Amino acid sequence: MLDSSADRAVGETSPVVSKRSQGLSDRAIAWLFVAPSIFLLLAVNIFPLIWTVRLSFTNFRVNRPNAEVQFVGLKNYISVLTDGDIWQTMQATAHFLIWTIVLQVLIGFALAYLINKKFRGNDLWTTVIVLPMMLSPAVVGNFWTFLYQPQIGLFNYAVGYLTGTDPSAFSMIGDVSLAPWAIVIVDTWMWTPFVMLICLAGLRSIPSSIYEAAECDRASKWRQFWTITIPMVLPFLMLAVLFRGIENFKMFDLVVQLTGGGPGSITELTSINLKREAFEKWRTGYASAYAVILFVTVFGLASIYVKALNKVKQR
Amino acid sequence: MPRSYLKSALAAGVVTGLMSLGAATSAQAEDLTLCWAAWDPANALVALSKDFEAKSGHKMSFEFVPWPNFADRMLNELNSGGKLCDLMIGDSQWIGGAAENGQYVKLNAFFDKEGIKMGDFIPATVTGYSEWPKGTPNYWALPAFGDVVGWSYRKDWFSRPELQAEFKQKYGHDLAVPKTFEELKHIAEFFQGRMIDGKTVYGAAIYTERGSEGITMGAMDVLYSYGFEYQNPDKPYELDGYVNSDKSVKGLEFYKELYNCCAPPGSSDAYMSENIDAYKSGQVALQMNFAFTWPGINADPNVGGDKSGYFPNPAGPDGKQFAQLGGQGISVVAVSEKQDAALEYIKWFAQPDVQAKWWQLGGYSALRAVVEDPGFAKSQPYAQTFLDSMAIVKDFWAEPSYASLLQASQKRFHNYVIAGQGTAKEALDGLVDDWKTIFEDEGKY
Numbered sequence A: 001m002l003d004s005s006a007d008r009a010v011g012e013t014s015p016v017v018s019k020r021s022q023g024l025s026d027r028a029i030a031w032l033f034v035a036p037s038i039f040l041l042l043a044v045n046i047f048p049l050i051w052t053v054r055l056s057f058t059n060f061r062v063n064r065p066n067a068e069v070q071f072v073g074l075k076n077y078i079s080v081l082t083d084g085d086i087w088q089t090m091q092a093t094a095h096f097l098i099w100t101i102v103l104q105v106l107i108g109f110a111l112a113y114l115i116n117k118k119f120r121g122n123d124l125w126t127t128v129i130v131l132p133m134m135l136s137p138a139v140v141g142n143f144w145t146f147l148y149q150p151q152i153g154l155f156n157y158a159v160g161y162l163t164g165t166d167p168s169a170f171s172m173i174g175d176v177s178l179a180p181w182a183i184v185i186v187d188t189w190m191w192t193p194f195v196m197l198i199c200l201a202g203l204r205s206i207p208s209s210i211y212e213a214a215e216c217d218r219a220s221k222w223r224q225f226w227t228i229t230i231p232m233v234l235p236f237l238m239l240a241v242l243f244r245g246i247e248n249f250k251m252f253d254l255v256v257q258l259t260g261g262g263p264g265s266i267t268e269l270t271s272i273n274l275k276r277e278a279f280e281k282w283r284t285g286y287a288s289a290y291a292v293i294l295f296v297t298v299f300g301l302a303s304i305y306v307k308a309l310n311k312v313k314q315r
Numbered sequence B: 001m002p003r004s005y006l007k008s009a010l011a012a013g014v015v016t017g018l019m020s021l022g023a024a025t026s027a028q029a030e031d032l033t034l035c036w037a038a039w040d041p042a043n044a045l046v047a048l049s050k051d052f053e054a055k056s057g058h059k060m061s062f063e064f065v066p067w068p069n070f071a072d073r074m075l076n077e078l079n080s081g082g083k084l085c086d087l088m089i090g091d092s093q094w095i096g097g098a099a100e101n102g103q104y105v106k107l108n109a110f111f112d113k114e115g116i117k118m119g120d121f122i123p124a125t126v127t128g129y130s131e132w133p134k135g136t137p138n139y140w141a142l143p144a145f146g147d148v149v150g151w152s153y154r155k156d157w158f159s160r161p162e163l164q165a166e167f168k169q170k171y172g173h174d175l176a177v178p179k180t181f182e183e184l185k186h187i188a189e190f191f192q193g194r195m196i197d198g199k200t201v202y203g204a205a206i207y208t209e210r211g212s213e214g215i216t217m218g219a220m221d222v223l224y225s226y227g228f229e230y231q232n233p234d235k236p237y238e239l240d241g242y243v244n245s246d247k248s249v250k251g252l253e254f255y256k257e258l259y260n261c262c263a264p265p266g267s268s269d270a271y272m273s274e275n276i277d278a279y280k281s282g283q284v285a286l287q288m289n290f291a292f293t294w295p296g297i298n299a300d301p302n303v304g305g306d307k308s309g310y311f312p313n314p315a316g317p318d319g320k321q322f323a324q325l326g327g328q329g330i331s332v333v334a335v336s337e338k339q340d341a342a343l344e345y346i347k348w349f350a351q352p353d354v355q356a357k358w359w360q361l362g363g364y365s366a367l368r369a370v371v372e373d374p375g376f377a378k379s380q381p382y383a384q385t386f387l388d389s390m391a392i393v394k395d396f397w398a399e400p401s402y403a404s405l406l407q408a409s410q411k412r413f414h415n416y417v418i419a420g421q422g423t424a425k426e427a428l429d430g431l432v433d434d435w436k437t438i439f440e441d442e443g444k445y
Helices: A002-012 A015-023 A026-055 A075-081 A084-115 A122-134 A137-147 A154-163 A179-204 A208-216 A221-249 A253-258 A270-279 A284-314 B003-028 B040-056 B067-079 B092-100 B108-114 B123-130 B161-171 B181-191 B214-226 B246-262 B272-280 B291-299 B339-349 B352-361 B383-390 B402-418 B424-441
Strands: B031-037 B059-065 B087-091 B142-145 B149-154 B194-196 B199-205 B284-290 B308-312 B328-332
Touching: A026 A284, A075 A284, A084 A122, A084 A179, A084 A221, A084 A270, A122 A179, A137 A154, A137 A179, A137 A253, A179 A221, A179 A253, A208 A221, A221 A284, A270 A284, B031 B040, B031 B067, B031 B339, B040 B059, B040 B291, B040 B339, B040 B352, B059 B067, B067 B087, B067 B092, B087 B092, B087 B339, B092 B123, B092 B328, B092 B402, B108 B339, B123 B142, B123 B328, B142 B339, B149 B214, B149 B291, B149 B383, B161 B181, B181 B194, B181 B199, B181 B214, B181 B246, B181 B284, B199 B246, B199 B272, B214 B246, B214 B402, B246 B402, B246 B424, B272 B284, B272 B291, B284 B291, B291 B308, B291 B383, B308 B383, B328 B339, B339 B352, B402 B424
Parallel strands: B031 B059, B031 B087, B199 B284
Antiparallel strands: B087 B328, B142 B328, B149 B284, B149 B308, B194 B199
C-alpha cells in the first residue's frame, strides 16, 4: 500500500519539480543547507577581518571621511610594536591573565574537589557558588566599586576589621600598587565557579572502579590524587585555562567599570587601550594594525595550546 | 445616476479630500530628534520644547546619553553618518572636527536670513561653541547652554564662629570665599578629616576621572590661572615653553597637592556626578563642578538654600584668573533629512522670551539680553557667580584632532596626579611630545 501511494505521489509531482529534485546531488543539497551559515560567517567574521587587515596598511581615520586614504605599508605595525605604552598595557594584561588563571584554577579545582564529595546541602552550595558567573560583568564591576569604596565599602571594612588598619586609609582602585590586584580579585570572584564546573565535570567522569582498584592495591589517598585524579582531570583543567585565557585576554567591561584603566594607566589592558585608539582617538588604521597583532598573538598561542591539549588527551 | 450612488460618490470625494489634506499636514509636521547629554538641563529642555511642539506642530524626540559615554556615542553617530539626530547639542570641542568633516550645517546664511546676530550672545560662548576656525565669523552652532567650572562651598560651615576663629589663628586670613588657589587649599586642608556634627568630612571634591575628560577639565582650571598656555600666541602650534612652562609645572604640582591633601578617600576617578554625590551627602566643604550643578544644589534639602554658596575659580599666584569653559551649542546635523524643521527649532530657541524661560527652567542661557538683564544677577544665588565665571573662561583645543589631544592629557595628568608616576615636568614634557606628534600627523608643522 505504502509503496503504491509513494509511487502515485511521485507520479503526481509536476515534471519541473521532479526534474529539479532529480538534478540536485546530495553534495549540492548539503551545500544548500550550510550556505546560509557560511554566508553569515563570511559576512560577520571573515569580511570584517579581511577589511581590518586592509585598513591596517592605511592611514584611514573614520572621523575624517573627506581625507585622502593613503597606503602606509608596515608603518602602523612598526608604530604599534615600538610603542612603549602598548608594551605597558601588554604587561598589565599579562599580570591580569596569569594571576586570574592561577587563582581560578587553584580555587576552582579545590571547590570542585569539595563539592564532588557527598554531603548535605551539596546542591544548594553548588548553586550559591555559581551565582557570580551568572551576573553581568558591567553590574559586577559597578557593585565592586562600591565594595572597594574606602569610606563605605564592605571590602575595606572587612580588611580593616581583620588587620586593624583604618578602612579609609587605602583605596583598592585608586592606589597604583593595589589596583592591579583589585581587578584580579573581582575576576577571580566572578569566574572561579566556571572553572569549578569544568573541573567538577572532569572529576565526575572518573570511573569509581579505578579508585576501587587503587584501594585494593593499597594506594594512599595522596597517591590516588596524584596518579589518578590529577592526570584524568588535567584535560578539563587545560580546557578551563584555554577558555579563561581567551576571555581574559580580551577583558574589557569588568575592568572599565571598576577602574577605567586607572589609576594612570596601571590597569589599562590591551582591549581598553585598543578601544581608546579606535573609538576615542579615531586612529582607525593604527588600531586595525593593533587588532591584527592581537588576533595573531591569541590565535597563535591558542593553536599551540590546543595541540598540547590534544596530546594530553591522547595519553 | 441614482441618488444613492451620487451620495456615495460625494462622500468618497470628501473623505479622499480630507485624507489628502491630512497627508499634506503630516508632510510638514516632522518628528525631530535632538541629541544631548543625559543631565538635569536636558530635562529642562524637554519641558521647554513643549512650547515649540505646540507652536510648530513638529514633534520632538530626545536621545540623551550619560556624560561618560556621550562623546563616544555621539561622535560614533556623526562619524558613521547616522541619521538618529537631527539636532545635536554637541560639546564645544567637537566643533572643529564637525565643521571640517561636514557633519554640521553651516549656519551663517540662516542666521543672516532670520536676523539672528551672534553679537547678541556672550562672546566667550560664541567663540567656544559656534566658531570654526576660532576667531572667524563662521558659525556652526547657536550657543545653547553656557557652562563653566566653578565652586560651591558649605556656607553654613564657613559661618561657624569657632571654625572661623580656629582657621584665622592657623592661616592668618578669614575663613571666607578664597581669592587665590593657595587660600582654597588652606580651606580644604582645614576641613580634611575634621569632625562636623559627628561626621568626618573632607576638604574638596575635585575632578580626577580618567576615562573621558574629567581630570583634564579639573587640572586645566588650575593650570590656566598659574600661567599655562596652549601655544605661543604669536606662533600657533608652538608648544614648548608654553604647555610645559615653569608656571604650568607649578600649577600641575598644585593640583596634585590638592588631590593628595584634601580629596575624599576613594576619589581617584571622580567627575561631575561623583562630586555632586560627595557634596550633597555632606562629605566635603568645597566642590569643583560645572555651573549646571548649582540649581540642583540650591534646591537640595540637605545642602541647598542658605547652606551653600558659590564662587568662581580663584586666581593663581600672579593674579591671573581663568576658568574652564563648559557648555555646548546647538547644531543641525548635515545628514538630517529634516533640516528645515531643525532650523525652525533653532530659530524658535534663539528668541529672547524662549531664552528667558530657558534660564527660569534651569538652563544657562547664553543670550546677553537674558544675562545682562538688571534682575539677572540677583535672580538666583549662583547667577552672579555664573556671570563672573563666564567672564574668565578658556577652553581646551577644539581642533579636529581634539579627541586624541584630550586622551593624551587625560593619560599624562592621571599618571602624574593620581598614580603618582614621574614629575609634573615630565608629565607636561610628555604632553608636549604627544601633542606635537598629533599635530605633525595633522600636517600643522
